[in-house]
Amino acid sequence: MADILVVAEVAEGKLKKTTHSAVTFARTTSAALGGTYSILVMGDAVSDAAAEASKLGAAKVIVVEDASLKSYLAERFAPTVAAIGKGFAVIVGTASAFGKDLLPRVAGRLAAGYASDITEVLAAGNKLTYKRPMFAGNAFGMATISTAIQVVSVRQSAFSPAEPTDSASPIEKAAFTAPTGNAASRVQFVSLDQVKTERPELAEARVVVSGGRALKERFSEILDPLCDVLGAALGASRAACDAGYAPSDLQVGQTGKVVAPSLYFAIGISGAIQHLAGMKGSKVIVAINKDGDAPIFQVADYGLVADLFPTVPELTKQLKAAKG
Amino acid sequence: MKILVPLKRVADPDNANKVKIPASGDKIETTGLEWKPNPFDEYALEAALRLTENGQTPKVRAGEVVVVTFGPKETEQTLRAALATGADRAVRIDAADDKLDGDLVARALAALIEKEKPDVVVMGKQAVDGDSNQVGQILAELLDWPMATFAATIQEEAGALLVSREVDGGVATMRVQLPAIVTVDLRIVAPTSVYSLKTARTFKYNDGVRFAALPAIMAAKKKPLVEIKLADLAADQALKVNYATFQAPPARKAGIKVKDVTELVTRLQTEAKVL
Numbered sequence: 331m332a333d334i335l336v337v338a339e340v341a342e343g344k345l346k347k348t349t350h351s352a353v354t355f356a357r358t359t360s361a362a363l364g365g366t367y368s369i370l371v372m373g374d375a376v377s378d379a380a381a382e383a384s385k386l387g388a389a390k391v392i393v394v395e396d397a398s399l400k401s402y403l404a405e406r407f408a409p410t411v412a413a414i415g416k417g418f419a420v421i422v423g424t425a426s427a428f429g430k431d432l433l434p435r436v437a438g439r440l441a442a443g444y445a446s447d448i449t450e451v452l453a454a455g456n457k458l459t460y461k462r463p464m465f466a467g468n469a470f471g472m473a474t475i476s477t478a479i480q481v482v483s484v485r486q487s488a489f490s491p492a493e494p495t496d497s498a499s500p501i502e503k504a505a506f507t508a509p510t511g512n513a514a515s516r517v518q519f520v521s522l523d524q525v526k527t528e529r530p531e532l533a534e535a536r537v538v539v540s541g542g543r544a545l546k547e548r549f550s551e552i553l554d555p556l557c558d559v560l561g562a563a564l565g566a567s568r569a570a571c572d573a574g575y576a577p578s579d580l581q582v583g584q585t586g587k588v589v590a591p592s593l594y595f596a597i598g599i600s601g602a603i604q605h606l607a608g609m610k611g612s613k614v615i616v617a618i619n620k621d622g623d624a625p626i627f628q629v630a631d632y633g634l635v636a637d638l639f640p641t642v643p644e645l646t647k648q649l650k651a652a653k654g
Numbered sequence: 655m656k657i658l659v660p661l662k663r664v665a666d667p668d669n670a671n672k673v674k675i676p677a678s679g680d681k682i683e684t685t686g687l688e689w690k691p692n693p694f695d696e697y698a699l700e701a702a703l704r705l706t707e708n709g710q711t712p713k714v715r716a717g718e719v720v721v722v723t724f725g726p727k728e729t730e731q732t733l734r735a736a737l738a739t740g741a742d743r744a745v746r747i748d749a750a751d752d753k754l755d756g757d758l759v760a761r762a763l764a765a766l767i768e769k770e771k772p773d774v775v776v777m778g779k780q781a782v783d784g785d786s787n788q789v790g791q792i793l794a795e796l797l798d799w800p801m802a803t804f805a806a807t808i809q810e811e812a813g814a815l816l817v818s819r820e821v822d823g824g825v826a827t828m829r830v831q832l833p834a835i836v837t838v839d840l841r842i843v844a845p846t847s848v849y850s851l852k853t854a855r856t857f858k859y860n861d862g863v864r865f866a867a868l869p870a871i872m873a874a875k876k877k878p879l880v881e882i883k884l885a886d887l888a889a890d891q892a893l894k895v896n897y898a899t900f901q902a903p904p905a906r907k908a909g910i911k912v913k914d915v916t917e918l919v920t921r922l923q924t925e926a927k928v929l
Contacts, residue, residue, distance in 0.1 A: 403828070404791070405800055427821035431803050434756070434788035438795030443757060443894030446786050459898070464785050465670045469682050470901040471784075477894050516831035517800035520816070524824035531823070537928075568840065578806070578820055578841055584782065585694075585840060593928040603670050610906065614926045616918065622911075631909035631926065634918055644915045652919055652929065 332365035332456065335392075335415050337423040337432070338383055340371060345379040347534055348424040350491030353386050355422050355451060355484045357492060362453035363419070368392055369499070370414055372407060374400035380501050387495035396506035401522070402428060404435045405514040412439040413507040415479065420458070425483035426533075433483050443475035447588075449488035466584040466607035486533045487590035487611060525577060532580065535563035537593045540582050540609070543569035544598030544619075544638060549576055552639065553597065556646045559653065565589065565609075567599045583608035598638045601626030618642065655717040655810070655832075655850075657702040658772040659741065660763060661695045662723060663732045664783040679899040681752075691732050694778025697843050700863040701836075702776045703740045705810055708852035709859060716852055718742045720770060724749045724759060730879060738866035738874035749884040755893045756784075760792035765887040767797060772833065774815065779804050779837040790837035800830040806841040810850045 334356040339346040349369070356367035366389035371380045374397050383391045394410050411432065415421040421436060423429035425447040437444035449470070450461035460473045460482060475481075509515075532538060539562045541553050549570060557564050566576035568583055582589055584604040590611035597618050599605060602625070609615070610629060617630035620637050627633040634641065665673065665684035674683040699721065706717035721736040722745040723729050733744035747762055767775065780787035794801035802808075802817035806825065809816040818827045820839050830836070841847060845858040866874070884891065912918045923929050 404794075404803075408795065427804065427819075430787055431791065434791035435795045435801070437757075437788070438760065438792035441757075441894075443755075444786075444788050444792070445895060446788055461901075462785075463903075464900075465665070465673050465682065465783055466667065466785070467903060468670045468673050469675060470903060471682075471897040472899045472901065474896050474898060475894060476892070476896065511798040513794065513798050513800050516834070517802075518829040520827040520829055522821075522824060522826045527823075533822075572840070572844075579823055579825075584785065585780070593922070593926075603668060606671075610903070614922070614928050615906075615909070616922070627911070628908070629906050632918055632921060633909060633911045634915070635911060636914075641915060645918065648915055648919045649929070652923065 332360070332363035332419050334360045334365065334367040334420045334422060335418040336367060336369045336388070337411055337421065337429070338369050338371045338379065339424065339426060339428045340373045340376055340379045343373065343375055343378050345382040347491060347531070348426045348429070348486055349383070350386070351486045351489040352422045352424045352484055353492035354489040355482070357387065359420065359451055359453060359458065363456060365419070370394070370411065372399055372410060384499040384501055385494040386492055386499070387497060388499040391499050391501045392504045393501055394504050394506050399506070401519040403514070403517055403519055404432045405517050406509055407432055408435045408439055409507040409509045411436045414504060415440065418479065420480045420482060422482045422484060424486050426486065429483045433481050437481035440479050440481070442477045442479040442481045444481040445473045445475060446483045447485050448482055449485050466603050467610055468603070485588060487588055525579060529557060530561070530563045532563045532565055532582065532587045532589055535591055537562035538565050538582070538589050538591045539595045539597065540565035540567065540599060541570055541576065541597045542567040542599035543573050543575065545570065545575060547575065548639070552642050556595070556642055559646055559649045567605050596626050596630065597642060599626055600624045601629065655706055655774065656772045657706060657717065657719050658767065658770060658775045659695070659699050659702045659719060659721045659736070660723070660775070660777045660789070661699065661721050661732055661736055662692045662781045663689045663725065663729055664692045664781055666690050667693060667782045675900050675902045679901060682900050689732070691735065692778050692781045694780060694782070694838060696863050697840070698776045698778050698838050699736055699739060699741065701808060701838050701842050701848050703864070704848040704853070704859065705774070705776070705808065705850045707850060709857040710853070712864070715740065715742060716850070720745065720772065722747065722763070722766060724754055724762070724884070725751050733879055734874050735866070737877040737879070738871040739864060743877065744879040746879065746881050747884050747887060748881055753891070753893070755895045756786050756788040756792060757894045758888060758891060760789050760796055762884060762887040763789070763793050764796040766882070774832060775835045777835070777837050779839055790835050794835040799834050801835040801837070802828055802830050803837045804839045805836050806839050807847045808836060808842070812851070
């Protein structure tokens with residue numbers, strides 16, 4: 331048996347784009363193993379998400395609906411994922427906040443090995459080897475899992491989102507496995523405060539503009555117009571987040587978001603190892619910093635040693651003019 | 655409240671770009687790098703200390719903080735440092751560093767927790783060497799305990815913790831009844847991130863983790879530290895995840911410095927073609 335189960339991520343009844351990266355893993359891996367892949371969609375009312383998942387070329391879409399799944403909690407989701415996942419060789423999701431929380435819990439339940447945040451998978455016969463970054467991206471480990479069921483999370487920026495196919499996968503309802511025991515009865519969802527933004531999501535944007543502590547209180551004033559002209563997502567260094575100049579969910583780095591856009595601007599960012607781990611995979615990197623010795627210039631394709639305060643507005647102006 | 659804090663030593667994370675991979679690719683060479691406590695584990699210890707005190711009188715421990723690590727004898731340094739910072743007691747689980755994976759560590763911790771019966775396990779969300787981010791979640795499942803991962807704030811309530819978590823695009827807040835597992839994120843050491851029932855909500859901590867004073871470092875040498883054999887906690891020591899080889903990341907080729915904004919825009923348009 332060499333079939334793969336993709337655990338979909340759903341928000342407000344819609345399929346999140348993170349799911350498409352896990353589907354890409356499942357497509358290539360199931361083809362190499364000579365098996366199929368299915369997509370598990372869970373929530374309280376997920377018919378829209380299931381319909382969208384059915385366009386992604388899966389053998390089937392498995393839907394589990396229950397009122398108690400309205401708000402995500404690992405303790406409520408894990409029993410069902412494990413019960414359905416038992417019939418598969420690999421259970422995969424994307425290493426988003428959702429996947430990173432849920433999948434190791436599922437692995438624990440199934441006594442399965444778990445490889446997190448992988449950037450590549452190699453198949454030789456029936457054997458899968460997972461490439462995963464370690465030491466803030468300064469080394470890659472080639473990992474194998476020895477258990478019959480393998481649990482994997484994929485790095486979103488390393489697996490391009492799966493395109494829809496012409497076929498429509500059958501949608502099957504499956505039973506909700508109600509949690510028993512203590513964990514689920516002792517946890518309570520209180521609230522989810524989401525930051526509303528018109529900008530693209532960091533992990534999905536083609537262009538990312540990130541700022542560092544050097545921007546101080548003028549973080550938004552300086553960077554928002556540049557983001558607008560580029561249609562870019564806004565990011566930040568840890569130092570900028572810690573200082574309160576940017577909200578913490580914008581942090582790019584080893585422990586924040588990992589991005590790999592076509593174009594990345596590092597503005598007033600010195601380039602600590604932990605930051606580089608989150609953006610080194612970008613295709614083209616531009617750095618603007620007044621310190622010519624800043625480590626960011628060692629990874630930048632184009633470096634401009636300059637004071638960012640006059641420079642960034644000038645860049646915004648010229649980009650606007652170039653666009654006509 | 656009794657809190658267990660697992661700690662791991664890692665090769666100096668601020669010099670992680672100095673790790674080397676030999677031509678054989680069979681290991682990651684960290685020779686020459688200093689051992690440091692995993693930063694997230696230091697934050698977990700700080701959070702545990704804040705939860706077991708009144709912030710105004712941090713020398714008085716209301717409850718107990720037990721620290722535990724896996725490794726050879728020399729990892730006791732990491733434990734002694736934690737004892738000096740304020741932990742009460744330490745356990746070293748004798749094991750070879752490279753014969754562990756997240757699953758085995760979680761199984762051994764689960765067995766230790768059966769004996770120690772802490773109210774809360776507070777731990778780092780990930781160790782910055784393996785970057786796996788899994789032990790807390792696996793442990794919670796093995797114990798059938800609720801968990802709050804990637805915690806940015808913790809407020810103690812009667813018999814429970816109110817935890818806000820950093821998630822994609824915002825903050826999720828949840829309440830876990832004790833006993834529970836909490837894994838912490840960077841912001842947990844901000845001045846107003848953690849409040850015990852004893853600490854006034856108007857109190858502000860210093861930003862970051864506390865440091866041990868010299869008398870505390872001396873006193874820590876007398877605090878209890880016991881050794882337990884890994885085999886006494888986990889009969890099955892087979893690893894579920896194995897690393898056959900390691901690779902260095904591809905080097906980025908050096909870029910160029912441009913002289914001004916006009917040159918930058920021109921090159922992005924005509925050379926990189928990314929606009």
